[in-house]
Amino acid sequence: xxxxxxxxxxxxxxxxxxxxxxxxxxxxxxxxxxxxxxxxxxxxxxxxxxxxxxxxxxxxxxxxxxxxxxxxxxxxxxxxxxxxxxxxxxxxxxxxxxxxxxxxxxxxxxxxxxxxxxxxxxxxxxxxxxxxxxxxxxxxxxxxxxxxxxxxxxxxxxxxxxxxxxxxxxxxxxxxxxxxxxxxxxxxxxxxxxxxxxxxxxxxxxxxxxxxxxxxxxxxxxxxxxxxxxxxxxxxxxxxxxxxxxxxxxxxxxxxxxxxxxxxxxxxxxxxxxxxxxxxxxxxxxxxxxx
Amino acid sequence: xxxxxxxxxxxxxxxxxxxxxxxxxxxxxxxxxxxxxxxxxxxxxxxxxxxxxxxxxxxxxxxxxxxxxxxxxxxxxxxxxxxxxxxxxxxxxxxxxxxxxxxxxxxxxxxxxxxxxxxxxxxxxxxxxxxxxxxxxxxxxxxxxxxxxxxxxxxxxxxxxxxxxxxxxxxxxxxxxxxxxxxxxxxxxxxxxxxxxxxxxxxxxxxxxxxxxxxxxxxxxxxxxxxxxxxxxxxxxxxxxxxxxxxxxxxxxxxxxxxxxxxxxxxxxxxxxxxxxxxxxxxxxxxxxxxxxxxxxxxxxxxxxxxxxxxxxxxxxxxxxxxxxxxxxxxxxxxxxxxxxxxxxxxxxxxxxxxxxxxxxxxxxxxxxxxxxxxxxxxxxxxxxxxxxxxxxxxxxxxxxxxxxxxxxxxxxx
Numbered sequence: 001x002x003x004x005x006x007x008x009x010x011x012x013x014x015x016x017x018x019x020x021x022x023x024x025x026x027x028x029x030x031x032x033x034x035x036x037x038x039x040x041x042x043x044x045x046x047x048x049x050x051x052x053x054x055x056x057x058x059x060x061x062x063x064x065x066x067x068x069x070x071x072x073x074x075x076x077x078x079x080x081x082x083x084x085x086x087x088x089x090x091x092x093x094x095x096x097x098x099x100x101x102x103x104x105x106x107x108x109x110x111x112x113x114x115x116x117x118x119x120x121x122x123x124x125x126x127x128x129x130x131x132x133x134x135x136x137x138x139x140x141x142x143x144x145x146x147x148x149x150x151x152x153x154x155x156x157x158x159x160x161x162x163x164x165x166x167x168x169x170x171x172x173x174x175x176x177x178x179x180x181x182x183x184x185x186x187x188x189x190x191x192x193x194x195x196x197x198x199x200x201x202x203x204x205x206x207x208x209x210x211x212x213x214x215x216x217x218x219x220x221x222x223x224x225x226x227x228x229x230x231x232x233x234x235x236x237x238x239x240x241x242x243x244x245x246x247x248x249x250x251x252x253x254x255x256x257x258x259x260x261x262x263x264x265x266x267x268x269x270x271x272x273x274x275x276x277x278x279x280x281x282x283x284x285x286x287x288x289x290x291x
Numbered sequence: 292x293x294x295x296x297x298x299x300x301x302x303x304x305x306x307x308x309x310x311x312x313x314x315x316x317x318x319x320x321x322x323x324x325x326x327x328x329x330x331x332x333x334x335x336x337x338x339x340x341x342x343x344x345x346x347x348x349x350x351x352x353x354x355x356x357x358x359x360x361x362x363x364x365x366x367x368x369x370x371x372x373x374x375x376x377x378x379x380x381x382x383x384x385x386x387x388x389x390x391x392x393x394x395x396x397x398x399x400x401x402x403x404x405x406x407x408x409x410x411x412x413x414x415x416x417x418x419x420x421x422x423x424x425x426x427x428x429x430x431x432x433x434x435x436x437x438x439x440x441x442x443x444x445x446x447x448x449x450x451x452x453x454x455x456x457x458x459x460x461x462x463x464x465x466x467x468x469x470x471x472x473x474x475x476x477x478x479x480x481x482x483x484x485x486x487x488x489x490x491x492x493x494x495x496x497x498x499x500x501x502x503x504x505x506x507x508x509x510x511x512x513x514x515x516x517x518x519x520x521x522x523x524x525x526x527x528x529x530x531x532x533x534x535x536x537x538x539x540x541x542x543x544x545x546x547x548x549x550x551x552x553x554x555x556x557x558x559x560x561x562x563x564x565x566x567x568x569x570x571x572x573x574x575x576x577x578x579x580x581x582x583x584x585x586x587x588x589x590x591x592x593x594x595x596x597x598x599x600x601x602x603x604x605x606x607x608x609x610x611x612x613x614x615x616x617x618x619x620x621x622x623x624x625x626x627x628x629x630x631x632x633x634x635x636x637x638x639x640x641x642x643x644x645x646x647x648x649x650x651x652x653x654x655x656x657x658x659x660x661x662x663x664x665x666x667x668x669x670x671x672x673x674x675x676x677x678x679x680x681x682x683x684x685x686x687x688x689x690x691x692x693x694x695x696x697x698x699x700x701x702x703x704x705x
Contacts, residue, residue, distance in 0.1 A: 009513050054565045122372070123336040123557060124536035128568040134546045143544045216510045217537040220334075225508070260514040266477070266506045 004138045006254075006261050012146040014253025015153035016211055020226070021233040021245045022157060023204035029177040029240030030197045033101050037078055037109030038205065039226030040116075045071035045206040046213030047116050047220075050125040060128050064210050067127070071206025072199065074112065079198040082108045109223060117220040124222075127213035149211045156207055157246070160200070164242075173197055177240065229269075232276050238289025247287060251275070324364040325357075325623055327616060328384030330377050330395035330405075331608075333369040336560045337397050337532065340609030341419055342367040343601050345394055347593075348616035358620045359627075365616075366390060374404035381405050385412045391629040392416065394443075394615050397532075397556070397608045399423035399480040409439040413631045415638060417441040417615045420556075420608030424448050424483040427653070427662035434655055438635050441652060442662035443615050444608070445579070445672065447480050449665035451487025453672035454528065454553050454577050457686045459495040461575075461674060461695060462552065466703060468525035471497040472549075474515065474538075475530030476507045484530045484554065492528065500524050507533040512541045520547060525703075529553035529576075536566045543570035546700035552674075553577065560606035561598075564680050571677040573698045575685070579647040580610045581675045583692065584684040590646040604682070614645030 020042060027033050049067025052058045058066065082104045086092060092100050116122075129145035136142070164170040176183045176193045184190055212218055218226075233252050237244030252272045260268045279286065329345045332338025342365070349363040357363060366388050368380035377396060384390045393409070396402050397420025406429055409416035416439055418426065424446045430437045445453065462468040473488050475481040485502065492499050500522040505515055515538075519527055527549050531538065535557025542551060555576040557563055563571050580586045582594050582604040593613055597605045605613075618641050623629055626637035639661070643650045648670035653659045663670055674686035676695055684690045697703070 005517060013511065054568065117334045121336055121339065121562075122334045123566060124534070125566055126536060126540040126568060126570070129544065132544075141546065143546075145544060217540055218510075219536075221508075222510070225510075257514075260511065261517070265509055265511075265514050266504075268509075268511075 001139055002261065005140045006257050008137060008140050008142055008146070009261075010254040010257035012150045012215065013257060014250040015150045016208060016215065017229065017233055017253050018246050018249035019153040019156060019204060019211070020208040021230045021237070021249050022160065022242055023201035023208075024230045025234045025237070025240060025242055025245040026173075026204075027197060027201050028234065029242070030173055031083075031176075031194050032098065033083055034098075034105070034231075035078065035083075035201075036102060036106040036227055036231075037082075037112060038230050039223040039228075040109035040112035041071050041074045041078070041202070041205045042209030042212065042226050043116060043218050043220060043223050044074050044112055045209030046127055046218045047120055047125055049127045049210045049213055051120065053128055060130055063127065064130065067210040067213070068203060068206035071209055072202035075198050075202025075205065076195075078105065078108060079194065084194075109227065113220045113223040120220075122220045124217045124219040125213065126217035127210055129214045145214055149215050152207065152211060156204065160204070160242075163200070169196055173200075232273065236276050236279055236286055238286030241286070241288040244286055244288030322359075322361045324362040325620070325629055326364045326366060326388065326390040327619060328366050328368065328381070328388065328390035328393040328395075329612070330368045330370050330380045330384070330393060331612075332372045332397065333367075335372055335397075336535075336562060336566070337420060337556045337606040337608050338372070340560065340597075340601075340605040341394070341397065341612040344593075344597060344605055344609035344613040345616050347597060347600060348613045352617070352620050358624050361623075363616065363620060370396065370401065372398060372401075374401050377401045377405055378408055381408045381414075381416075382412070385414050390414070391623070391631075392619050392634065394419055394612055394619075397421055397444075397606075399426070399478065402426055403429075403479065406437060406440045410436045413439060415439050415441070415619075415631055415634045417443040417619070417638075419611035419615055420444050420606075422447045422450055422480040422484070424659065425479065427659040431655070431658050431660040434660065438661070439631065440661060441638055442659070443611050443650075444663065445665055445670065446659055446662050447482075447484035448487045448659070449662075450554055450577060450672070451484050451491055452665065454488070454674075455491035455495050456671070457577065457674040458492070458497060458526075458528070458552060460688075461686055462526055463496045465695075466525075469496065469498060470500050470524045471526045471528045472500050472519045472522055472524040473502045473528045473530070474519060474551075475504055476509075476533055477504045478507060478533060480532065481530040488528055488530070497526070497528075509534065510537060512538045513545060516542060516545055516547045520549065524549060527551045527553075529555050532556035535563070539563075539567050539574060540570040543567075543572070543698070543700075548700055548702040550697055550701050550703075551575065556607065558677065559675075559682075561604040561682065564677065569680055572680075573677065573696070573701060575674055575676045575695065577672055578675050578682075579607055579670065579672055581673065581682050581684055584673065584675075584690050586648055586673070586690060587644050587646060589644065593646045610646045614643065614647060614650060617645060618643040618650060 045067040048070035049063045052066040053063030086100045131144040131148045133144045233248045237248030255272045329342045331341035349365045370377040392415040399421040402418045402421035427442045552575040558576040580590045622637035626633040651664045675682050676685050683693045
């Protein structure tokens with residue numbers, strides 16, 4: 001009974017982690033950017049979905065769409081207002097650009113966080129679930145929304161796989177992640193590829209944010225922990241490796257759920273962090289990292 | 292009339308009018324204003340009402356002529372829920388803005404950090420919403436030093452009593468409940484609260500089956516509710532303030548069949564219904580007042596005026612902050628001065644009927660020195676329930692507007 005409970009709850013949270021981390025790792029793989037405003041973009045999506053549904057009263061579906069739209073816009077704003085100017089700058093030496101991008105996106109994330117707290121308070125918001133009610137699975141009373149979350153996450157990740165491996169645009173993205181110079185030599189504009197990647201990222205982060213808002217709820221305080229969890233999943237899986245991130249998301253998700261059920265909810269995140277430290281010692285490139 | 296002349300005339304009239312205005316305001320408020328610093332969590336549901344309510348009280352007092360011709364001036368500081376920011380704000384309020392008294396915070400950790408500063412800077416300081424017993428115990432332990440701090444809200448010990456008094460009538464006598472699980476966040480204010488619960492729940496006939504303390508950072512409450520359900524209690528007795536929206540929404544989404552009853556600070560604010568998408572339905576929480584509840588003749592007009600001005604009903608800390616401005620003004624009037632020591636003496640003699648009941652402070656010899664007195668005829672608190680999207684008083688019977696009722700997923704065992 002308890003084993004089933006852990007299996008079911010762990011799956012939903014892991015799938016959500018996987019979705020959140022996939023976009024994050026994709027951006028790094030293709031353009032070498034570690035986007036530390038990741039958590040802020042997810043929270044912006046959830047709060048926008050909440051505000052649209054609760055304050056403007058547009059309904060659950062439209063609210064969710066608005067949430068994803070806001071994440072897409074915020075992702076573009078991050079790229080055009082923060083990341084691109086740093087990458088294009090001639091006054092910042094190339095070897096320092098990474099650290100500038102890290103700092104820039106971190107500050108950008110804090111700005112978004114403070115704006116959300118200012119306009120919508122720092123108390124948690126929850127997005128009205130698209131499906132309500134509970135279903136009995138193997139004796140475990142499971143909210144339908146939890147199943148919905150898991151299904152949507154798997155579907156979206158599946159679609160992403162198709163996009164990357166089966167379409168021309170996707171193949172260009174994949175090529176850029178392997179060898180950016182080679183792609184430009186083939187006559188493809190690197191900036192266009194980046195825009196596509198940021199668009200994919202925005203949509204992924206938006207869906208993950210809205211689903212998280214429905215599943216657990218978010219507040220402006222969630223910004224830091226969400227960035228940190230995506231970051232540690234991606235590092236554990238191997239920076240830039242999408243399949244590595246997927247595996248790592250399930251490892252972290254289940255480890256947290258096991259701890260919460262079998263030890264104490266208060267220590268939920270600790271074992272996963274210890275594992276991360278351990279992996280860094282014996283395999284610095286992560287589970288499936290290249291390098 | 293040529294343009295230059297008309298301009299000059301207009302200038303002269305303007306100056307005269309301004310002079311007349313100055314003279315008028317000078318006549319109404321002869322002396323310096325009484326300055327009250329308000330340090331609060333402007334971005335949190337419970338804290339946001341504090342500066343708003345204080346300003347409302349000041350505006351009313353000023354409209355009625357002020358205190359002996361002196362105007363009340365509220366100076367607000369946002370502390371971002373941080374103790375460090377609060378200490379800086381306190382220092383600035385006293386040293387630069389020269390406030391005469393400070394009203395601050397609903398978070399016990401913040402108030403405990405400010406208490407020594409009230410002592411060092413010798414500035415009367417009242418909290419509208421923190422609950423930890425340690426606040427008034429420190430005043431008792433070192434009266435001469437800490438006498439500047441007043442606890443304008445119930446202590447955790449009194450809160451536990453209030454919840455138990457309500458639980459006896461509503462849960463034990465009416466619904467024949469026998470068992471409970473305590474669920475509280477790990478924070479300074481819940482330590483004495485939990486001790487209080489452990490002590491008084493068995494006395495009223497509720498056996499405590501389990502006691503779960505969780506980190507205020509918790510986002511996923513599934514394992515917690517799961518564990519609680521495992522011990523099959525009749526009721527969950529809550530002690531939550533930093534969290535509120537998330538456990539409530541997850542309680543509803545997971546259809547946890549056990550009712551929640553106790554302290555839930557965020558539930559005291561009207562915006563809670565929207566923040567939880569109405570998941571609050573059926574939640575029972577302790578309050579000192581509430582919309583439409585005439586605890587005293589002042590309660591309802593205050594709540595309505597507040598809503599008219601700010602668009603929503605105040606949180607619990609709004610009621611207390613409003614009263615605090617009034618009894619601080621009353622103390623200044625009785626002391627005939629804003630001198631800190633005279634003000635402390637006058638505050639100790641406070642006997643003020645506010646929006647939450649009759650406010651008096653425990654004296655030097657009581658273990659809870661400078662905390663507001665709990666009891667019949669003074670402040671007893673009440674229990675409210677979210678019903679059909681509204682906060683409805685259900686206990687005590689003098690103010691109750693409805694019977695308690697629960698959403699369909701709640702299974703009452705008796």
